[in-house]
Amino acid sequence: MILSNTEIQKAINEGRLIISPEPQARDYDTTAVNLHLGTGLALPKGGSFSYDLTKPGFATTLSRNCEHVVIPATGYPLEPKNFVLGITTERVGLPLIPGKTLAARIEGKSSVARCGLLVHFTAPTVHAGWDGPLALEMINLGNADFTLRPGMSIAQLILEVVFGDPTANPSQFQGQSKPSGT
């Protein structure tokens, strides 16, 4: 069940949802709240290597093979077919509270989508228990540059009620083939 804007505000007030800094009134749509682009971008470099997730230290490899850019106030022109990583200004927290836990999905905005910009393309889910800013996997599929500006509304967060109480301790599943214990 998707939360309405009034329920999102209520969840923030009750501490079931953390969005910091807290959204302004203009950030709310009827069933979503806007998130904003932070100042840092990571530009993955190309090369003669291939990504192999099984190679030890892959996170370090990813970090070393990217250029770090601070978006100037004048904006960063993301060229067509280019891929960058960004991060939201907001920290999002979804605490595990029995009977009241929320999960979320980050989604694009139609205004940005009309220009051909994808702000995430495979990993929209914000799992219950998450606490931190959200990474944005952005690619310009349009035919013209897209200017990324710090603080711009770049994505929207959809909040959903979690059915059942998730556990933060998955050890209960050790040795089992399904979460149900079968």
Next chain:
Amino acid sequence: MTFWLRCSLEKGMLPGEYAVEMETSDAGRISLFASEDKVKADEKLVRVDMLQDSNGGGVLVFLPSPAFEISSRTVRVPQGNVVKFE
């Protein structure tokens, strides 16, 4: 009580995050990205949740994010690499 795991750290891809590498009980190495509030950079530690005490094969911990190499947040690590703080 909080639990911290010995690791090596480098700046991550994005502001406010670190690339973290740690050893597993089977002498493998895994890595993940963790936000700066989940690490003690000076002490080269990353915060974890303890799931299961040692049974001779290391301790089972819950990582702050999934490790790339195993696609999981749950991993067994050497007991000696876990540090407790009251």
